[in-house]
Amino acid sequence: MIEVLTTTDSQNLLHQLNALLEQESRCQPKVCGLRLIESAHDNGLRMTARLRDFEVKDLLSLTQFFGFDTETFSLAVNLLDRFLSKMKINGRDLTFWQELVSKCLTEYSSNKCSKPNVQKLKWIVSGRTARQLKHSYYRISHLPTIPEMVP
Template structure:
């Protein structure tokens, strides 16, 4: 009987390692173009700062609607791949990011939990129509050849956690929260998902000072043939990022849905009909580095407001970006 138990464990481990290898071979097909990411970091048209702000907004929305980490990570993956491939105007960025979130939610969430499109646009405080969002989703789907899945760092994080022998000690919830914090910075979009997930796992194991678990991480690294130099590079960047988000409640992220406290005027605007000007035709060309670049401020001048400016007192989750946590100090009183 004991031999049968060991055989069962070995078979499960074999299946997990096989699945790990399959995803490792496929991850290259879901990576943003590095040249596109580098261009974003060096331009002011859609700058890294603008991109990161939109990802933080997506984080706020997924928390507000109670969406899963899988939805957030997939939405960020779609957004980065699209931005790294296509040339878009700053005024279209909100439509693109919300489209990516809606597409991701339709894949990962139960249909009964999906937020209606018009409500998604209202809560997102965006000035485009349901038809605009539908057109943008079609463009993103066609350009990325998106069907129903993507191999992301979360894919590997779940597999690594499953392979770990003592999963109860390694909090998957905490690892997911740390991954979300990293994804709020465009620099981490350059990392291979398998490497980023392993860097997060090692960071947590080292924090626990658990030598036995470190052997598991070494085994995974050897199985996937991840170079030490590459892993150490991203481990250092992960450590720096997480230190920026350090909090006494680090091991117990706050997963309460966000609650907005807004003025009466804002509430009326959110719940009343408002005319929405149709967006200009969306250019479908690829990056052209020779073109003149618009300022990031153009995005804000078009009337789009960052969600973080509307967050209420519940934006104090352990891994929320600092500027969202500082919003806790503001009070939004009814007029």
């Protein structure tokens, strides 16, 4: 069934699309970098379009293995293209990057990497100095506090 968007939903969606379209031009890879990749010979010393496709397939298998969203895959490919357009990469270096990315994804999905404590983050983000706390102590009735953890 086709859902009917309310005016506020459609306006929010339109605003978000416009913001993303403005960002798209800044995030595109440089043409000279893409031409360098396309014109490179497949001798194992330079990055070629075939090696780039291989890395994209590898990223797809990693995102499917770890159960990440498709948005994560598209962002990873975008970052790969941006990186390749700005840096000169040899084909031999790709195995090192592949190992590094797989280690990062493994650590990210492990139990060691947990969600941050929201209360502690609120306190850090508020970033009040001692002088600001002194002046605002009598004006603000409730300041965020960090709960102390007993070992």
